[in-house]
Amino acid sequence: MIRDTRISGYQLSLLMMSFIFGSSAIVAPAATAGQDAWLAFILGWLGGLLLMWLYVTIYLDNPSRTLIEILRICFGKYLGSVLALLYIAYFLHLASFVFRDYGEYLTLTTYTLTPIAFTIGCFALLVAYCLKKGLEVTGRAAEILIPYLFIVAIIVFLTLIPEYELKNLTPILENGFAPVADSSLRVLTFPFGETVIFLMIFPALYSARKVERIAFLSVSIMGFTLLSITVREVLSLGPDLLIRLVFPPSISTELTPKIQFDPLIAVNLLLGGWIKITVCLYAAVVGITQLLGLDDYRHFVLPAAILAVGLSLWTFNNIFELMHISQKLYYYYVIPFQVIIPVFILVITKLKKVFKAK
């Protein structure tokens, strides 16, 4: 079943772009750098392009193979399986993170009285349904819905123009380079480094060569979109307010007189979050299926979804823990998955080729 999944190039690019968008527009990963957020974002974006090159190269060396299979080829059956298991756990944890972000935003702004478990649970049901139907169906649904994401981003950007004050970007590097470096590391790991998950999705594209072009195009386009969103936040809110806000777009969208764009941002989050969680859970269940040597992943969809929901409720007691971990500890945790192991894979694959040539 996994072998038969086919999505078009356009669908893959939409999946990648909305995955990268994910919950970044709400969380604004570069916000901790204040007025230099744009600089931190660009640095993280460049790093993200580099990581994308790494992942694409790994894929091109092992065409039509998912990450799990690549791990087993590189590291052997036993170590590879252990690493595969770790990656599956990482994907599930990622899904639970996005669930929690999504739930917290909705509970804070709109659904104050609704238990967060219910909000997340409803969303999880939707994602589980999508997965049961398959990646192709999700891809087609994305074709219809994801363009809306860009339209909203453009609308909000344009309507806030009267609020922009260019002096909010200066003075540049007022607090030195350290906060920028910290922030750019955060941008690199969230959301760009998470594209490692697409090593599970790339095999669904018929032509392996096209993957390279689609991957770079997606990272570039979405990077530019997120940069414009970051700049929009800095210009309209100013550095001081930006750093203190939990979810920056919630106040910047309140600034348009008479009209409130808050619901549009929530819909954007819904679209981005939906694709991100679907991709994460898809990667997780496909990984489990391949690890166990089975063929049909649909058995594992509901258990994985329930597990992700449970994790999202259990890992953090309140929003402060969520923010603290995502700002201070998250990037250390994910660097092995996003950077270290893929670098090893690349090195080992290249060495193997060299040995084979001899």
Next chain:
Amino acid sequence: MHKNKKTCFLALVVGILFMITGCWDNRDVTKLNFITALGLDKTPEGSIELTVELPRPSLMGKGQVGGGGQESKEKPITIVSAQGETVLAAARNLLEKLEKPVILSKHELLLVSEELAKSGLMEVLDFFERKPESNMTSQVLIVKGSPIKKIMETESEQEKIPSIHIANCITTNQNRLGSSKESRIIDLLREISNSGQDPLIPTIEISQEKEELKVKDMLISGTAAFRGDRLAGYLTATQTRGWLLAENKAKGSVFTVANPLVKDQKVSFETYRTIGKKEVELIDGQPRLIVQLKVSGSIGESQGGLDLTQPDQLALLQAEIEKTIKEEVESTISTVQEYQTDIFGFGEIMRRKYRSEWQKMKDDWPELFSKASYQIEVETRINRSGYIRQGTKSE
């Protein structure tokens, strides 16, 4: 297996039916009170008094009730107030008097009393920063000399809801007269947290005491200068205009100057476009505040006859106008230097221009600012004088 699936499905449908009947967060618009204005005051005991203006929709559309052309005596708005230790506590205590909960996202005006302004605005502004769906673009006004309830009970003859009338007055005033300025909650928050800029908030006071106050008996003119979030002093209408000129926010106003040729006669100069630039220069480590104004306009009215086609008369008038404007701005700067409030944002300019010096100066900036020397340059251009060159002379 098939039967099992069917029962499962039915159970799911029934379960969902139960869930749809009541929503946790269902907020029926008819069951909510929309607030159009808020007033915050501090009681002598130290708690916050929150006053809200509630429009009454049933009376919005009708001006006359009953036969025979009798006007409805009922006011289109109601004023309710409650006290609490914090703004949120006061807002909840309001529910003791209201039948429906309030929604804050549509208010246009926030009135703050002098006492509260003196003790610090952040006491009450934190509530607005934190609350989701609060209106960050609503105008803030400081109420001078009267209790807030009195101001909020005024009626308007031009609008059904007086707070909308007041909010519109402020905007029109800033654009056409220059004796007031807009100040939204979000601008206020930004200015308070900025060490190089202090807030300037418009004021409102009763100018004519009457039994039934109308908005036209109010004076929405002049502003209040703050140091951080505490009230430092007041600026008159002309001083406010001086501020607007320097801030490049003066869109149009009328300057009345003495007629240079005829004693005791006045000439009114109407401006359309003014460009104001502020600069700071460090001379020997001391800041020097520089304001450069370019004012252009036309003669709107002249008493005592003036023939502006004569270049020397034109030059005299121009000099007179420049002197008047310069004195206005000087008055503003010297007053705020006395108050030690940098409402112009010269500190902000320092921060961008002299980055390392600012880091050393920013803690002492109020004092340094108050002792700084200043220099005001005004350039005037009289473009036109209306339809006539010279007024009718009485022979």
